[in-house]
Amino acid sequence: MAAAQVSKAKPSAANTVSWRDIAPSAVVLITGPEEYLGIRAMDRIRSQVRTVAPEVEISKLNAGSYESGSLAMAVTPSLFDEAKLIEIEGLESMTDAFLADAMKYVAQPENDVVLVLRHGGGVRGKKLLDAIKSSGWPVVDCQPLKKDAEKTAFVVSEFKAGGRRIEAEAVQALVNAVGASLSELAAACNQLIADATTAVDAATVERYYGGRVEATAFKVADAAMAGNGPQALSSLRHALATGVDPVPLVAALAAKLRTLAKVAGAQGSSAQIAKQLGIQPWLVEQAQRDVRRWTPEGLIRSIQVTAEADAQVKGLSRDPVYAVEHAVTVIATSARGR
Template identity: 50%
Template sequence: MAASRTRRPAARSSAIPQLSWRAPQPAPIVLVSGPEEICAERAGAALRDYLKAEDPSVEVSDVRADAYAPGTLLAVTSPSLFGEPRLVRVAGVERCTDEFLSEALAYLEHPQEGATVVLRHTGASVRGKKLLEAIRAGTGGGVEVACPAVRRDAERYDFAAGEFAAARRRAAPAALRALTAAFADDLTELAAACQQLIADVDGDITEQIVQRYYGGRVETSAFTVADTAIAGRYGDALAALRHALDTGADPVPMVAAIASKLRTMAKVGGTRESTGALAARLGMKDWQVERARRDLAGWNGDQLGIAIQAAARADAEVKGASRDPVFALERLVTVIATRSPYGA
């Protein structure tokens, strides 16, 4: 990571239509914004397919805004002899040259008829801010397709659910949870796993099918280690932990995943609200609340407090406060599985 902190554009209101990356529509200008690259790729492919379905003769051009040759934008958007529609995909707008910025702003004032210009801005910098503001103000008759970061478990769950829904396939909630646990670190891999199941499996996607395809990954995930420890299965938890470490799992995200489950249990514990009301108040999914309530069986407040303190200590130790991050993880799993201080 760079030593200097990268400034990010502040969220702003927009006067143009906001479209889902799963269902983009062509327009003279299509701003594809946000850091999630797999979603941006899907949006771009959907736009291409849409235009090709309308007219197979559509001309597709790719332009780099960060390595821009003056005059390119006008050249690729201008009508050809036979007047075919044009799709121009512009990448790297967050690193655009001064020449591109100047010509793109001028283009917004007079978009070419029959041309769809897709501008990809990851939000990694404020470069191109003036261009984004002009598009969002409505200059050029554009639309925006947002591709926000997918980081939380609930967001990955929704992403996977959307993959199957888009293919008109049913996936059991347990199957979706297993998939998101197995591919918690890479949204592109999660998308590929969903697409493989859609292509290979007839009928509904069940947890058993996910286990058959991706059992190795599921078994060694941090959430599996956490689940077995929280359930009090000490031997199974240590075995799962060692298996995960032997297959390359990083202690830092493992501690983070375990701590996340403990914090969710703490949020849910001690309340009698309905599942739906509590989920809405906490910004969680119903299934997350239900799972946390099941996890709390057999726990009391003191035990949960000890486990959370152990997770905080382990988090510091795996990030450099200890020379032995593996021991720190094993001690954390021991505290959780035995529901008592280490060595007690």
């Protein structure tokens, strides 16, 4: 098959490839703990192989329960000489038998076979991973997306791939609402892409996901940071009455204050500050507008009271609701300090 033919031409060093760009090769290594990205990478390879060879024979093995000789059996040419795709998961718990067989195979892979290896992380099998990397086979590193900038870039890329536009504020609203889980964030992108007929704006995201815990938390935080105490407390009490835990509410307050403090102490244009801090330029511009309402003393006091509330909602207080209300009140009052 075409994919296997080009796969023999190996680069001289490890070829790290994005999960969005990975193509079939004689050997492909997918590493890292982010399960969703690993699934997307494997799905992409499988889809491309099937496009080139619709009758491809697909075999699935688990390295954690592997028995000697299984790989050799899987790659043995079939009666009709069909292309083969071998997917092996669980390399992080591989057996010694698998390590021995895989080391031998990757040194001289078969024609018309695409071997995809999934390693979830850890040191088990490092010898095999190093051999694959040093041989120059493509490697996809699936690390968790922890920063907001990484999640917003993911959303923008999903919409670009889906042929839909999404406004910057809608991107952030979507990350706030469902960004805790990458698989949920991707599912939300897919739903909005499928349903939208025009550019997706923040109001659309609000209609779909405004009731999520994360979205509710940021509504409270946004109102408090804007100095609107009555609205912040009203949103907070509604959230608590509907069963929202105080912990994510305090986390949203802390996140907003951290961004404000970082931007307040940064120098340069919004684009330079955004690059330096790893956040979106429009968020920097918003924080720059917001910080004008604050005194340094008010910002410090708000950070302190939020840290106290964080400890109290995590077990140091018998009345966590009061702790959150007090933090919201202090922040809203401080935001009107100028």
